[in-house]
Amino acid sequence: MFTNWKLILGLAIPSVVSFASATVTGTINLIMVGHMGALVIAIVGVSNIICYNAWALCSGIGNSINYLVAQNYGAGDMKKGIQRTYIALYLCLAVVLLILLAGYAAPGAILRLMGGSEELVAAGTDYLCLRLYAVAATTAGFVFHGFFRGIGDTRTPMVLSLAGNAAMIGFTYVLTYGRFGFPELGLWGAGLAVLLGELVNVIGCMYVYFVRLHRRFGTRARVASDRAEAKLIAAESGKLGMQEVAMSLSMFVFTMFVTRLGTHALAANEVALNVMSFGFMPAFAFGATATILVGQEIGKGQPLEARRMGTDVAVLGSLFLFVLGLAEFVFAGPVARIYTDDPAVYELTAQLIRISAFMQIFDGLLNFYAGGLRGIGDTTFLLRTSFLLSWLVFIPLTYALTFMLDLHSVGSWIALYAFLALFAVSVMLRFYRTDWSAVVIKEAGHG
Incomplete structure (x- = not known):
C-alpha cells in the first residue's frame, strides 16, 4: 500500500x-x-x-x-x-x-x-x-x-x-x-x-x-x-452530466428548505457549507486521482492492480479528511466567528461544523469509490444511484427531519450526511462486489 x-x-x-x-x-x-x-x-x-x-x-x-x-x-x-x-x-x-x-x-x-x-x-x-x-x-x-x-x-x-x-x-x-x-x-x-x-x-x-x-x-x-466512438462519448458524457445535475438540483432544493427557516439559519448554513467546502475539495481531488489510476491500470490490462489502487486512494484520502475533520471539530467556534459576530449565527454555524467534521469522511468515501467506478466506466450505476438517492431519500428525508420533526437546521444537515453515507456505502459495495477479473478497457459498441 x-x-x-x-x-x-x-x-x-x-x-x-x-x-x-x-x-x-x-x-x-x-x-x-x-x-x-x-x-x-x-x-x-x-x-x-x-x-x-x-x-x-x-x-x-x-x-x-x-x-x-x-x-x-x-x-x-x-x-x-x-x-x-x-x-x-x-x-x-x-x-x-x-x-x-x-x-x-x-x-x-x-x-x-x-x-x-x-x-x-x-x-x-x-x-x-x-x-x-x-x-x-x-x-x-x-x-x-x-x-x-x-x-x-x-x-x-x-x-x-x-x-x-x-x-x-x-x-x-x-x-x-x-x-x-x-x-x-x-x-x-x-x-x-x-x-x-x-x-x-x-x-x-x-x-x-x-x-x-x-x-x-x-x-x-x-x-x-467515428460514429461508434461519438455515440460512446455522447452517452458517457450524458450519464456523468446527469449524475452531477441530480446532486446539484437536490442541493438547490435543500437550500430552499433551509431558506424557509429564516435569515439566521440560512446564514449559518451558507457559512458552514463554505467551511466544509475545504473538506469537499480534497474529496474531489482524491476522487479524480482514483479515476486516473484505476483507468490507467485497466488500460494496462491489470484490473486487480486497479482495484488495489482504488483502495489505496480511499485509505489515504480518508486519513487526510480525518485530520482535517479533527481540526474543524476543535476550532469550530473560532472559525465560525471569523465569518460573523452575530451570536445567533456563529453558534449555530459552529454546531453544524461539528456535526459535519467527521461525517464528511462519508463524502470522501463517496468521491473516492465513485472515482474508481468512473475509472472502469461503470457510469450507469452512478447515474441511477445518484437519481434514486437524491430524489427518493435525500429530499424527502430533509423535509421530514427539518419540518415534520422540527429539527430545523440540524435536521437538514443530518439528512444531508445520511444521504452521503448511504451513497458512499452503495458505491463502496459496488466497487468491491465488481468482478474485477472481468473488467476490460471501454470500447465503442460494448456498453
Missing part, C-alpha cells in the same frame, strides 16, 4: 490546490462585490446557482474523456485517446454554442424563471449574460483538463487554474471599482472579470494541448470521424 502513496499524493495534491483555488476565488470575489449592496449579493448568488447547474449538465464531457483517455494512456494507445479527445471537443463546441445562445438571448428570462424581482432582473441580466459566456469557456477548459489528468498530469490543470483564478481576482478588483486607470464598470465589470479569467485558462489549455503536447502525442493530427 505505502509504495503507492507517493504516486497518489503526487497526483492528488495538485488537484487539491486546483479545486481549492476555485473556492477561494469565489469567496474573494464575493467579498469584493459584496460591498456594492444586498441586491448585488443576491444577483451573484442566483447567478452562481444557475451557472453551477449549467456547468454540471455539461461536466460529463470532461469527466468522460478523463477516464477514457486514462484507459487509452494505460494501454499505450494514445492515437485512440487523441481521437476521443477531438470527438469530445466537437461535442463540447455544440454545447458551448447552446450556452452562448442562452447567454445572449435569455438571461433575463432565466432570472424571472428563478423567481427574481423586476429590480433583480433589470440589474442582473447583463451580469448573468457574461457569467453564462464564462460557463461556455469553463466547459471547454474542463475537457482539456480531463485529457491532462487522463495522462497523469495534474500539475498543468493546477497551474492553469491558478493563473485563471488569479486573473479573475485581479480583473474583478480593477474593473469593478475602476482601479489603476481602468473604467469603473460595477457589477458588469465583475461579470467580465469572471469571463476573462476563464478565457485565460482556456487559452492556456489550447497552448499546452496543441503546441507543447503535439510532439509527444501528435495532438494536431487529423482525426477520422
Whole structure:
C-alpha cells in the first residue's frame, strides 16, 4: 500500500490546490462585490446557482474523456485517446454554442424563471449574460483538463487554474471599482472579470494541448470521424452530466428548505457549507486521482492492480479528511466567528461544523469509490444511484427531519450526511462486489 502513496499524493495534491483555488476565488470575489449592496449579493448568488447547474449538465464531457483517455494512456494507445479527445471537443463546441445562445438571448428570462424581482432582473441580466459566456469557456477548459489528468498530469490543470483564478481576482478588483486607470464598470465589470479569467485558462489549455503536447502525442493530427466512438462519448458524457445535475438540483432544493427557516439559519448554513467546502475539495481531488489510476491500470490490462489502487486512494484520502475533520471539530467556534459576530449565527454555524467534521469522511468515501467506478466506466450505476438517492431519500428525508420533526437546521444537515453515507456505502459495495477479473478497457459498441 505505502509504495503507492507517493504516486497518489503526487497526483492528488495538485488537484487539491486546483479545486481549492476555485473556492477561494469565489469567496474573494464575493467579498469584493459584496460591498456594492444586498441586491448585488443576491444577483451573484442566483447567478452562481444557475451557472453551477449549467456547468454540471455539461461536466460529463470532461469527466468522460478523463477516464477514457486514462484507459487509452494505460494501454499505450494514445492515437485512440487523441481521437476521443477531438470527438469530445466537437461535442463540447455544440454545447458551448447552446450556452452562448442562452447567454445572449435569455438571461433575463432565466432570472424571472428563478423567481427574481423586476429590480433583480433589470440589474442582473447583463451580469448573468457574461457569467453564462464564462460557463461556455469553463466547459471547454474542463475537457482539456480531463485529457491532462487522463495522462497523469495534474500539475498543468493546477497551474492553469491558478493563473485563471488569479486573473479573475485581479480583473474583478480593477474593473469593478475602476482601479489603476481602468473604467469603473460595477457589477458588469465583475461579470467580465469572471469571463476573462476563464478565457485565460482556456487559452492556456489550447497552448499546452496543441503546441507543447503535439510532439509527444501528435495532438494536431487529423482525426477520422467515428460514429461508434461519438455515440460512446455522447452517452458517457450524458450519464456523468446527469449524475452531477441530480446532486446539484437536490442541493438547490435543500437550500430552499433551509431558506424557509429564516435569515439566521440560512446564514449559518451558507457559512458552514463554505467551511466544509475545504473538506469537499480534497474529496474531489482524491476522487479524480482514483479515476486516473484505476483507468490507467485497466488500460494496462491489470484490473486487480486497479482495484488495489482504488483502495489505496480511499485509505489515504480518508486519513487526510480525518485530520482535517479533527481540526474543524476543535476550532469550530473560532472559525465560525471569523465569518460573523452575530451570536445567533456563529453558534449555530459552529454546531453544524461539528456535526459535519467527521461525517464528511462519508463524502470522501463517496468521491473516492465513485472515482474508481468512473475509472472502469461503470457510469450507469452512478447515474441511477445518484437519481434514486437524491430524489427518493435525500429530499424527502430533509423535509421530514427539518419540518415534520422540527429539527430545523440540524435536521437538514443530518439528512444531508445520511444521504452521503448511504451513497458512499452503495458505491463502496459496488466497487468491491465488481468482478474485477472481468473488467476490460471501454470500447465503442460494448456498453
